Amino acid sequence: MMKKLGYTLLFFALGSMSALAADFNGKWTGDVPGRNGNPQTLTFDFHVAGSTLTGKITTPRGDVDISNGKVDGDSISFDQVLNFNGNSFTISYKGTADGDTIKFTRTFGSNGDRPPQDFVAKRATDATPTPAAGPAPAPGPTPAPAAPPQ
Numbered sequence: 001m002m003k004k005l006g007y008t009l010l011f012f013a014l015g016s017m018s019a020l021a022a023d024f025n026g027k028w029t030g031d032v033p034g035r036n037g038n039p040q041t042l043t044f045d046f047h048v049a050g051s052t053l054t055g056k057i058t059t060p061r062g063d064v065d066i067s068n069g070k071v072d073g074d075s076i077s078f079d080q081v082l083n084f085n086g087n088s089f090t091i092s093y094k095g096t097a098d099g100d101t102i103k104f105t106r107t108f109g110s111n112g113d114r115p116p117q118d119f120v121a122k123r124a125t126d127a128t129p130t131p132a133a134g135p136a137p138a139p140g141p142t143p144a145p146a147a148p149p150q
Helices: 002-020
Strands: 026-033 039-049 052-059 062-072 075-084 087-098 101-108 117-123
Touching: 026 101, 039 062, 052 075
Parallel strands: none
Antiparallel strands: 026 039, 026 117, 039 052, 052 062, 062 075, 075 087, 087 101, 101 117
């Protein structure tokens, strides 16, 4: 009897821990401080498998794969490696989920010559407009144009 009770408690404890893990999968957007104080919008497309995070970041300059991605409960971390004129530069991201937002801090390189930046990313919503209520037209062949009068 005690053994069954112990297994039941263990089952619920482990189930509770997995329920606390944040769901980072999908697209997130955030505005980060850019040059001259102008914000840049970044889009993060995350894919989580266990504790491994993969995906990409879409910036105004294009897409960049993330590397060293990890997820631990409601915490996320990954790197963005940029290459300029043959030089490699790493931006490291660390964040904590809070519902449909992630509070991020990003740091630049290992020399610490730039201060860290804090920003918030929000889960992207589908921007596709919902069609108006009512039945959709039935699919069918396109009618041929009418023949000109003779």
